[in-house]
Amino acid sequence: MNMPAVSLIVFVSVIALGAVTKKNCGIIALVAAYVLGVFGLHMKASVIYMQGWPMGVFFIALSTTFLFAIASVNGTIEVMAKNIAVFAHGSARLLPVAFFIGGAVISGIGAGGLVIAVIAPIALYIAVENRIPVLMMSLVTMGGIMVGGLSPVAINGLVANRLAMAQNIPGYSYVALWAPYAVAMTLFSLVAYVLMGGLSLPGRKDGAASGLAPFNRNQTLTIVAIVVLLLGVIAFKQDLGLLAFACAGVLIVLDAADQRKALAATPWGTLILICGMSVLLKVVVAAGGFKYLEELLKSTMNADTVRPAFVALGGVMGAVSSGTGVVMPTLIPMAAEVSRQPGMGTALELITAVIVGTNGVVISPLSTVGALCVAGAPEGVDRNKLYNQLLLSALCFSVCCAAAAYFRLF
Numbered sequence: 001m002n003m004p005a006v007s008l009i010v011f012v013s014v015i016a017l018g019a020v021t022k023k024n025c026g027i028i029a030l031v032a033a034y035v036l037g038v039f040g041l042h043m044k045a046s047v048i049y050m051q052g053w054p055m056g057v058f059f060i061a062l063s064t065t066f067l068f069a070i071a072s073v074n075g076t077i078e079v080m081a082k083n084i085a086v087f088a089h090g091s092a093r094l095l096p097v098a099f100f101i102g103g104a105v106i107s108g109i110g111a112g113g114l115v116i117a118v119i120a121p122i123a124l125y126i127a128v129e130n131r132i133p134v135l136m137m138s139l140v141t142m143g144g145i146m147v148g149g150l151s152p153v154a155i156n157g158l159v160a161n162r163l164a165m166a167q168n169i170p171g172y173s174y175v176a177l178w179a180p181y182a183v184a185m186t187l188f189s190l191v192a193y194v195l196m197g198g199l200s201l202p203g204r205k206d207g208a209a210s211g212l213a214p215f216n217r218n219q220t221l222t223i224v225a226i227v228v229l230l231l232g233v234i235a236f237k238q239d240l241g242l243l244a245f246a247c248a249g250v251l252i253v254l255d256a257a258d259q260r261k262a263l264a265a266t267p268w269g270t271l272i273l274i275c276g277m278s279v280l281l282k283v284v285v286a287a288g289g290f291k292y293l294e295e296l297l298k299s300t301m302n303a304d305t306v307r308p309a310f311v312a313l314g315g316v317m318g319a320v321s322s323g324t325g326v327v328m329p330t331l332i333p334m335a336a337e338v339s340r341q342p343g344m345g346t347a348l349e350l351i352t353a354v355i356v357g358t359n360g361v362v363i364s365p366l367s368t369v370g371a372l373c374v375a376g377a378p379e380g381v382d383r384n385k386l387y388n389q390l391l392l393s394a395l396c397f398s399v400c401c402a403a404a405a406y407f408r409l410f
Contacts, residue, residue, distance in 0.1 A: 003040060004292035007284040010036055014280060019388045024269055026276025033276075037283040052282030056241075057368050058275050061375040062266070063244035064117035067225065068376065069265035070248055071121070074257040076222040077378075079213045081126045086212055092130040092201040096137050096193055099123045100144035108148030111234045112155045113362060113369040116145050117244075118230060120376030134381050135389045136196035138373050142363045143189030147182045150359055159324045160332070160355055167336040169347045180352045181359055184404070188360075188397050218256040225251055267375055270383045274371040281366065290316060303343040307353045308402035310335055314357025315398040319366045323358045331358070353405050360401055364394030 014032050018025030033052065037043040071077045088094045099119065106115050119141060127137035150157045152174055161174050193199075215223060225247035232238035252259050284290060293316055301309045310331065317327045335350035344350070362369040365387045374390065377383050 004288040006040070007036060007287035007289035008293065011280060011284050011289065014277075015388065015391065018384060022384065024273050024276075024384060025387060026269075026273035029276040029280035033280040033283045036280075036287070041283065041287055043283070043286060048283060049279060052279035053275055054278040057278070057371055058271060060114065060117060060241040060244070060368075061271055061274060061372055063241045063248065064372070065121075065271070065375050066262065066266050067229070067244045067248040067251075068121040069267075070251050070257040070262045071222045071226070072125075072378065073261045073265055074218045074222060076215070076219040077122060077125045078129075079215055079219055080122060080223070081129050082213050084122070084126060085130060091203050092132055093198060093203050095126055095130060095132060096140040096198060099126075099137065099141045100189055103141050103144035104148035106148065106230070106234070107145040108151035108154060109234065110153050111148075111230070113145055113149045114240050114372070115230075115233070116142060116369050117240060117372045117376065118226065119145065120373045121378065124373075124376060124381065125378045128378055128380055130201075132201060133196045134377065134386060135393070136192050136198060138377075138386065138390065139192040139363060139393055140189045140198075142369060142373055143185050143192075146359060146362055146369070147185050150178050150181055150355070152178075156324055156359060159328055163328055163332040164348075164351050167333065167347055167351070169336070169351075172348065176348060177352060177355060181356050184356055184401055185360065188400070192393070221251060221254060221256045265379070267377070267383065270375045270377070273384065273387060274365065274375065277366065290319075301338070303345075304406065306338060306344050307349060307405035307408070310350055310353035311357035311402040311405045312398060314354045314359075315361040315394075318358040318361040319364055319394075323362070323367075327358045328354065349408075356401050356405070357398060360397045361394050363390060363397065365390045366394075370394070 010032050014025060014029050017023070018028055033048055034045070037048045038045060068077065071080075084098075085092075085095065088098060103115070103119055106119070107113065120138070123137050123141045124134055126132070127134050148154060150160065152158065152161060157174075157178065160177060164172060164174075164177055229240075229243055229247050232243045233240050248262075251257060252262070294313060297309050297313045297316065314323075314327060314331055317331070331354040332351050335354050336347045338344050339347040339350050361367060363373075364370045365374050370390050374383050374387050377386055
């Protein structure tokens with residue numbers, strides 16, 4: 001039996017079954033991981049859950065969603081949302097644009113992609129309150145954050161720049177590497193904004209800037225905690241998960257919110273969804289499913305397909321492993337080596353394809369950024385549906401970028 005192919009079929013089937021039945025994909029994924037891992041691959045159960053359960057993502061998602069559950073329970077997010085809408089003069093049309101720009105700036109000055117854990121709960125609450133499509137707000141907000149995340153001072157940008165410079169490319173400049181990805185992600189966000197009704201949203205309301213709502217004592221404490229979290233992560237390079245729990249703990253001790261209600265408001269179902277899918281991913285990787293897919297993509301490389309193949313390869317690998325720690329360090333030197341073959345394009349073209357494919361896939365909920373976005377969705381949002389929509393959106397982005405690479409637009 002071709003276990004790599006079988007594992008990929010199981011993976012796709014779990015997503016499809018969750019979409020059709022409206023059941024939590026994470027729970028279905030845990031069942032599939034158990035059956036495929038224990039009985040198909042003879043893996044030890046401890047290996048499946050100890051190595052598959054994404055402790056880093058789980059800890060960050062749990063800590064930040066608990067902090068924002070406190071902010072939701074005591075009304076902080078509601079007042080913040082109203083005041084942000086006031087600064088936009090009541091224009092729902094401008095709000096996604098504001099979050100794109102704000103996310104790009106905050107991420108670009110060093111916060112990186114994980115800042116989505118702080119921004120998403122606010123952005124998506126505002127989307128619900130102003131009847132802005134949640135998927136559109138998610139894509140536009142993540143788009144801005146990822147454009148900034150590849151800046152020369154953010155972690156993704158630093159790694160990409162260092163790896164590219166090591167290849168000694170003639171006439172290399174970081175702008176030439178960053179610009180194609182920034183343009184691609186910005187265009188994708190703009191298309192999402194337009195196609196999902198951004199231009200038809202209500203515009204500016206006269207006199208809307210006159211009614212800022214005041215924060216009470218508990219809400220003020222919560223605002224201070226969120227500011228401390230942002231400053232700690234950006235300026236002092238503190239761990240996002242631990243600092244978020246510390247801020248939440250101080251708020252609970254100060255009675256800034258009802259502890260029982262805050263715990264109940266934490267999205268446990270979403271955490272199971274994210275982590276259950278990660279456990280199944282571990283089993284699929286162990287079965288060689290993604291290696292099998294990677295080899296298929298490599299086998300298609302020729303003068304015409306080498307650029308889209310590197311976009312796809314970066315996307316496939318980036319969906320199951322760290323873009324900064326694994327994918328870019330692996331594929332950027334490979335792209336430079338392949339470029340030395342006649343007719344395969346320049347090193348900068350192929351490295352750009354890697355950068356776009358690897359970093360574009362982060363809007364998928366299989367990645368940390370996409371997963372934290374889903375976790376930050378407020379009550380009333382179908383997170384399972386949002387999960388599937390973001391997965392499809394990431395696929396669309398990868399396909400569009402691969403097509404652009406084929407026509408040498410990069």
